[in-house]
Amino acid sequence: MEQKRKEVLIIIPAYNEAKTIEPVLDALQSPPISDVCDVLVMNDASKDGTQYICKRRGIPVITHVYNLGYGSGLQVGYKYAFRRGYDYVIQMDADGQHDPSNVLKIYDALKTKDEKGGYPDIVIGSRFVDGAIAFPVPISKKIAFVLFRTLIKWATGQKIMDPTSGLQGLSKRTFWYYSRYSHFDDKYPDANMLMQMKMLGYNVKEIPSVMYARTEGTSMHSGIIKPMVYMFRMAFSIIAVWARVRIYGMDKGAINEQAIIEDLQKSVF
DSSP states (O other): OOOOOOSEEEEEEESSOTTTHHHHHHHHTSTTHHHHEEEEEEEOSOSSSHHHHHHHTTOOEEEOSSOOOHHHHHHHHHHHHHHTTOSEEEEOOSSSOBOTTHHHHHHHHHTSOOTTSOOOSEEEEESSSTTOOOOOOOHHHHHHHHHHHHHHHHHHSOOOSOTTOOOEEEEHHHHHHHHSTTSSOSSOOSHHHHHHHHHTTOOEEEEEOOBOOOOSSOOTTOSSHHHHHHHHHHHHHHHHHHIIIIISOTTTTTTOHHHHHHHHHTSOO
């Protein structure tokens, strides 16, 4: 008997997360989360046992031969979700920072109409809105948050408190759009993508989340140089996105769902 397809695909990008990923998978493979969600791990050429752990559990895992970056892993996951007909995607980290209890809250938010009668296209699990658990942030990141919030508010009129949160839920039309070539940042898809989607008319919502500080492994923004490079790269990317949409009018017609489907059906994956 063919197993009924679930509505939600949880995409977990992972790079050398063998020490942290098992407790995350324990929660995601247990009811009530497992009743509505499937899991896909995007293994970005890990050198540890990340792939073995996932396969031992029977979890689908796509492994890159070379390290392609966080954004590339997510985009392949979006293509996977499109091909298999999922209605929603929830993306979360493998390092234990994103509490699995957030998953069903994001799922509920994606299915709840707002005051205008529309559904959210992107639901952000935020560390900095009322109701969120207090989260320690170094001064360098606080500066980056202020900068990104200001740029997004200036360009879109909406204040997004946690513009770099990797904990997000996406509607079908959002991850379909992200799946297309040149529509998604292959390295650091954070504040720049949120601003792009707001300017293109997508509905972005923040809800309070439960997050913890990393206890094992190394963050992709670790050290002194990497955070600085990230902040400047993201600031320039945000400006480039604004110019792309506001000045050059690019992607204005890219919301057409039929065009997205036709484009994705031509892709190899």
